[in-house]
Amino acid sequence: METPEPIVNFHSVTKRYGSGPVVLDNIDLTVCRGDFVTFIGPSGCGKSTVLKLVSGLSPWTTGSVSVLGAVPRAARDRQAFIFQDATLLPWLTTQKNAELALRLRRMPAAERTAKAREMLALVGLDRVREYYPRQLSGGMKMRVSIARALTLAPQLLLLDEPFGALDEMTRNHLNEELLALRAQSPFTAMFVTHSVAEAVFLSNRIVVMAAGPGRFHAEVAVDFGYPRRSVLRERPEFQTKVNEVSRLLHQVEEVPA
Amino acid sequence: MRLWLLPVASGALFIALWYGVRVYSGLQSWILPTPLEIMEAAWRERTRLLMAAGNTALGALAGFLLAGSLGFLTSLLLGASQSLRASLYPWLLVLQMTPVIVLTPIIVLWAGPGLPGIITVTWLISYFPIVANMTQGLLSTDLNLVALFRMGNASRLQEILLLRVPSAMPYYLAGLRIAATLAPIGAIFGEYMVGNSAGGTGGLGFLVYSYNTQIKIPALFATALTSCLLGFIFVAAVALLNWAVLHKWHDSFERHDH
Numbered sequence: 482m483e484t485p486e487p488i489v490n491f492h493s494v495t496k497r498y499g500s501g502p503v504v505l506d507n508i509d510l511t512v513c514r515g516d517f518v519t520f521i522g523p524s525g526c527g528k529s530t531v532l533k534l535v536s537g538l539s540p541w542t543t544g545s546v547s548v549l550g551a552v553p554r555a556a557r558d559r560q561a562f563i564f565q566d567a568t569l570l571p572w573l574t575t576q577k578n579a580e581l582a583l584r585l586r587r588m589p590a591a592e593r594t595a596k597a598r599e600m601l602a603l604v605g606l607d608r609v610r611e612y613y614p615r616q617l618s619g620g621m622k623m624r625v626s627i628a629r630a631l632t633l634a635p636q637l638l639l640l641d642e643p644f645g646a647l648d649e650m651t652r653n654h655l656n657e658e659l660l661a662l663r664a665q666s667p668f669t670a671m672f673v674t675h676s677v678a679e680a681v682f683l684s685n686r687i688v689v690m691a692a693g694p695g696r697f698h699a700e701v702a703v704d705f706g707y708p709r710r711s712v713l714r715e716r717p718e719f720q721t722k723v724n725e726v727s728r729l730l731h732q733v734e735e736v737p738a
Numbered sequence: 739m740r741l742w743l744l745p746v747a748s749g750a751l752f753i754a755l756w757y758g759v760r761v762y763s764g765l766q767s768w769i770l771p772t773p774l775e776i777m778e779a780a781w782r783e784r785t786r787l788l789m790a791a792g793n794t795a796l797g798a799l800a801g802f803l804l805a806g807s808l809g810f811l812t813s814l815l816l817g818a819s820q821s822l823r824a825s826l827y828p829w830l831l832v833l834q835m836t837p838v839i840v841l842t843p844i845i846v847l848w849a850g851p852g853l854p855g856i857i858t859v860t861w862l863i864s865y866f867p868i869v870a871n872m873t874q875g876l877l878s879t880d881l882n883l884v885a886l887f888r889m890g891n892a893s894r895l896q897e898i899l900l901l902r903v904p905s906a907m908p909y910y911l912a913g914l915r916i917a918a919t920l921a922p923i924g925a926i927f928g929e930y931m932v933g934n935s936a937g938g939t940g941g942l943g944f945l946v947y948s949y950n951t952q953i954k955i956p957a958l959f960a961t962a963l964t965s966c967l968l969g970f971i972f973v974a975a976v977a978l979l980n981w982a983v984l985h986k987w988h989d990s991f992e993r994h995d996h
């Protein structure tokens with residue numbers, strides 16, 4: 482087996498916002514092509530900040546960050562970000578929203594229409610292409626957001642609690658869909674969640690973070706392999722993994738910040 | 739009970755009250771004409787009223803359109819440049835608080851009598867609410883959406899045209915709605931101030947002036963009624979525009995299932 486290619490590298494990274502307190506303290510991280518890395522930890526421990534550094538939405542303070550062999554901002558054209566709320570433009574239809582990322586890249590209209598149609602079909606939204614966001618359910622909005630990100634065929638996908646606002650059944654569905662989509666158009670994922678079960682179901686690596694200042698507490702490998710089906714959630718080894726990660730989370734949550 | 743019955747009922751009650759006051763107070767017709775006397779006056783003076791309303795509508799519309807387009811462009815500039823905004827926006831807010839009506843004689847003096855003066859007054863009075871609202875809208879863009887555009891490597895122009903302007907539309911339209919109520923008032927007041935020099939074909943403001951000097955009080959009331967109708971047309975037109983732009987996507991047009 483060939484050695485996996487590292488595509489995200491954090492080397493002794495420290496982050497503070499302006500002159501504020503240290504938010505991330507001395508972080509080292511390597512994400513390889515094909516990884517699905519999930520960050521989990523108490524609120525305020527800097528999970529979103531990690532993704533903001535990778536995307537170049539916010540600068541790091543000391544250390545070095547490289548993404549796809551470049552500085553984060555220069556790698557933006559090969560990554561996509563899925564935010565906690567679906568960030569759809571309310572005045573655009575589902576179809577036009579799905580086209581937006583391509584439109585910003587000035588792809589010709591006919592081409593991007595076709596591309597967005599294809600992605601909407603993949604997430605099962607071909608019947609609501611002319612709906613406006615306010616006519617969609619929370620889960621449907623998130624699907625549009627995923628479709629929009631995937632039109633770019635990103636090598637790296639950043640997801641910040643994308644399913645946090647959804648009920649458990651919808652969330653499980655979307656987890657399975659996300660893995661199915663990844664099987665079709667492979668992307669490396671950096672994912673943030675508060676749900677241990679979600680983390681275990683999706684990832685091959687789970688990074689447990691601690692707060693005050695934000696740092697990496699432990700890393701757990703999840704070697705169930707892919708593809709994964711919903712029945713995985715009923716297996717004892719799945720439950721064992723969930724327990725292991727939960728225990729690590731309790732450790733960091735009991736420590737007073 | 740149907741909801742539309744309520745304003746009809748309150749309106750009828752108001753007219754009955756009006757007659758009651760007139761009958762029991764012993765006030766004379768030239769102090770408080772009855773609604774019927776006002777309608778009669780309106781009918782008698784219909785040609786003059788219609789002509790005047792047409793003239794006023796012209797001035798109000800020109801001033802309003804000028805304010806709408808210049809207000810839009812000004813806000814774009816203010817929204818795009820932080821230093822420009824910092825240096826101008828506070829003054830715009832101060833100017834908005836200045837009652838333009840107080841400045842009317844000066845404006846008429848500078849812009850000249852007749853239509854130019856009237857349009858200038860109308861423009862000034864409708865301009866500031868539009869700029870204040872629209873600029874506020876351009877600055878209130880959802881930060882998550884801004885981050886989305888940053889992630890997509892959007893150019894400054896794309897961010898303004900595809901994100902900031904559309905998300906400011908509800909604010910712009912709210913500004914237009916205020917402007918629509920102000921524009922006819924501005925035009926009428928402008929005419930009132932320049933009425934003397936505007937000749938025989940003045941607008942409603944000139945009619946107010948001339949009926950007042952002739953003590954034609956019912957006709958004065960009829961002029962008020964006409965102004966009211968003109969204002970209503972302006973507001974209704976903007977409400978229609980508001981509907982056309984927003985009803986498909988904006989939450990304010992969310993249909994409720996009863």
Ligand SMILES: Nc1ncnc2c1ncn2[C@@H]1O[C@H](COP(=O)(O)OP(=O)(O)OP(=O)(O)O)[C@@H](O)[C@H]1O
Nearest residue numbers: 498501504522523524525526527528529530531695
């Ligand atoms: N724009 C900002 N300016 C200043 N401080 C910030 C900013 N964004 C985040 N922080 C601070 O950085 C720390 C980490 O924030 P971050 O959003 O990364 O946490 P998180 O782990 O994603 O939390 P949550 O689980 O609640 O989303 C917090 O203490 C927060 O107050």
Ligand SMILES: [Mg+2]
Nearest residue numbers: 528529530641
């Ligand atoms: Mg967060």
